[in-house]
Amino acid sequence: MRREYTCIICPIGCDMTAEIEDNEMVSLVGNNCAKGRVYVQQELTNPIRTIATSVLVKGGELPLASVRLNKPVPKASLFKVMAEAKKVILLAPVRIGQVALQNVAGTGADLVVTKHVDAIH
Amino acid sequence: MENKDVIIIGGGPAGLAAAVQLYKLGITNILILEREKHLGGILRQCIHDGFGLQRFCESLSGPEYAQRFIDEVRELNIPYMTEVTVTEVTAGRKVTAISRRGVMEFQAKAVALTMGCRERTRGAISIPGTRPAGVYTAGVAQSYMNLANIMPGQEVVILGSGDIGLIMARRLTLEGAHVKAVFEVQPYPSGLPRNIEQCLNDYEIPLFLSHTVVDVKGHSRLEGVTVAQVDEQYRPIPGTEQEYNCDTLILSVGLIPENELSLGAGLTLDSRTKGAVVDEDYQTSCTGIFAAGNVLQVHDLVDFVSIEAERMALSIQECFLSSQFGNAEIEIVVDASISYSVPQKTTGKKDFTLSLRPKRPGRNCTVFVKQENVTIARKKFAKVLPAEMIQLAIPAERIDPEKKLEITLI
Numbered sequence: 077m078r079r080e081y082t083c084i085i086c087p088i089g090c091d092m093t094a095e096i097e098d099n100e101m102v103s104l105v106g107n108n109c110a111k112g113r114v115y116v117q118q119e120l121t122n123p124i125r126t127i128a129t130s131v132l133v134k135g136g137e138l139p140l141a142s143v144r145l146n147k148p149v150p151k152a153s154l155f156k157v158m159a160e161a162k163k164v165i166l167l168a169p170v171r172i173g174q175v176a177l178q179n180v181a182g183t184g185a186d187l188v189v190t191k192h193v194d195a196i197h
Numbered sequence: 198m199e200n201k202d203v204i205i206i207g208g209g210p211a212g213l214a215a216a217v218q219l220y221k222l223g224i225t226n227i228l229i230l231e232r233e234k235h236l237g238g239i240l241r242q243c244i245h246d247g248f249g250l251q252r253f254c255e256s257l258s259g260p261e262y263a264q265r266f267i268d269e270v271r272e273l274n275i276p277y278m279t280e281v282t283v284t285e286v287t288a289g290r291k292v293t294a295i296s297r298r299g300v301m302e303f304q305a306k307a308v309a310l311t312m313g314c315r316e317r318t319r320g321a322i323s324i325p326g327t328r329p330a331g332v333y334t335a336g337v338a339q340s341y342m343n344l345a346n347i348m349p350g351q352e353v354v355i356l357g358s359g360d361i362g363l364i365m366a367r368r369l370t371l372e373g374a375h376v377k378a379v380f381e382v383q384p385y386p387s388g389l390p391r392n393i394e395q396c397l398n399d400y401e402i403p404l405f406l407s408h409t410v411v412d413v414k415g416h417s418r419l420e421g422v423t424v425a426q427v428d429e430q431y432r433p434i435p436g437t438e439q440e441y442n443c444d445t446l447i448l449s450v451g452l453i454p455e456n457e458l459s460l461g462a463g464l465t466l467d468s469r470t471k472g473a474v475v476d477e478d479y480q481t482s483c484t485g486i487f488a489a490g491n492v493l494q495v496h497d498l499v500d501f502v503s504i505e506a507e508r509m510a511l512s513i514q515e516c517f518l519s520s521q522f523g524n525a526e527i528e529i530v531v532d533a534s535i536s537y538s539v540p541q542k543t544t545g546k547k548d549f550t551l552s553l554r555p556k557r558p559g560r561n562c563t564v565f566v567k568q569e570n571v572t573i574a575r576k577k578f579a580k581v582l583p584a585e586m587i588q589l590a591i592p593a594e595r596i597d598p599e600k601k602l603e604i605t606l607i
Binding site: 126 | 244247257394399
């Protein structure tokens with residue numbers, strides 16, 4: 077069976093065509109680099125994604141600090157990650173790189189802060 | 198009146214990159230003027246990742262990408278002022294700005310315009326119907342959600358497949374809203390393929406091409422929209438109308454360079470880019486006034502905004518060193534296969550990077566830069582999309598100063 081993929085690893089977004097038999101990739105054309113092959117392989121076995129959201133901040137100059145996953149998690153657990161992120165409240169000041177939540181929803185990935193939020197004076 | 202070597206208007210990605218580069222080149226009597234409370238520009242609300250893959254070889258969120266430059270600005274002690282709005286730039290490079298502290302005036306040797314762009318609104322595309330609450334541009338919805346913690350709505354229709362609209366489709370879905378569909382008037386998507394994949398397909402949000410919103414319903418709050426298919430001339434086809442109940446309509450229908458100050462200074466604008474006409478030094482029609490980033494041409498990747506701003510900084514330094522502010526007379530023209538080019542003029546004395554956008558999607562095409570029948574540069578592309586800017590190097594030594602440059606995509 078032939079299947080079309082658009083690589084999401086970088087902004088080039090290669091259009092790839094894979095020949096698939098019994099859920100195994102037999103051949104792949106269209107990828108400009110090796111990451112495309114890894115991506116299709118991953119899509120066949122266990123699609124993974126990273127997402128970004130925000131968590132609440134108390135006493136900050138902004139109500140929210142943006143966060144993102146430090147590594148991709150199975151696509152199926154994205155909404156569980158969101159539910160856990162909603163429960164987090166950080167105390168200002170908050171710094172980029174700070175871990176907002178470890179091992180989110182048992183995925184092994186952490187939610188990491190991506191924006192400095194100073195405390196309100 | 199204070200004298201400055203360079204006044205940089207706007208502290209977003211272009212302004213920050215220009216400031217850092219100027220400072221490193223030894224031009225230190227500079228000042229960044231920023232309207233918002235914080236530096237960083239639009240990146241502050243772009244919390245998704247994918248920024249910096251070209252520049253830093255890692256996938257950063259918008260705020261992180263901006264912070265890398267802000268940290269450099271702070272380390273180098275580059276002067277900047279926030280909550281300052283520039284109200285006027287004259288052709289003679291006098292800059293007037295206001296803040297709570299009062300009115301300030303600067304005389305600059307050079308002005309760097311890095312104000313970014315604005316979103317096209319409902320008014321700009323003339324959608325008929327009532328005028329209820331619940332109709333937002335994608336960037337406004339993004340600022341509500343990512344900066345102010347306000348949810349724009351629950352039942353959502355998106356018009357336009359620009360990247361911000363696609364990003365917001367995913368963001369709204371993750372926050373529990375129901376995004377019913379994305380409609381695009383063009384027969385092809387205007388956002389990047391990877392965003393179609395990871396923002397729409399991942400969440401089974403349908404994308405309808407050659408469709409537009411023909412009616413908006415509701416009084417105090419949006420109640421629904423009517424959508425119709427369009428023909429090749431973008432005219433709605435009678436009989437194809439469909440009703441969608443929704444409380445929110447997100448518009449992602451394009452960006453336009455922020456031109457108020459440019460118009461005030463009397464700069465010549467390009468009707469295609471909607472930004473200033475520039476030469477290969479990023480110098481506008483006004484001597485000593487330069488432009489880079491989204492105020493010049495709307496980019497699809499911030500990495501390219503930073504690079505463009507750094508090239509502009511280098512040009513400003515070269516102009517200062519040589520005391521020569523170029524007088525570009527060689528025209529650069531594009532044919533019907535290309536939407537626009539930047540720069541639009543060149544002196545023919547310097548190698549430069551030409552940026553352009555194809556008008557239509559295509560495969561296995563070549564960009565030719567010619568002077569009459571002589572090809573002076575060419576570049577092959579396996580795939581071109583209007584959503585993706587194309588760049589190629591133009592060697593000055595091959596340019597005949599007597600003839601214009603003609604660009605075509607075949």
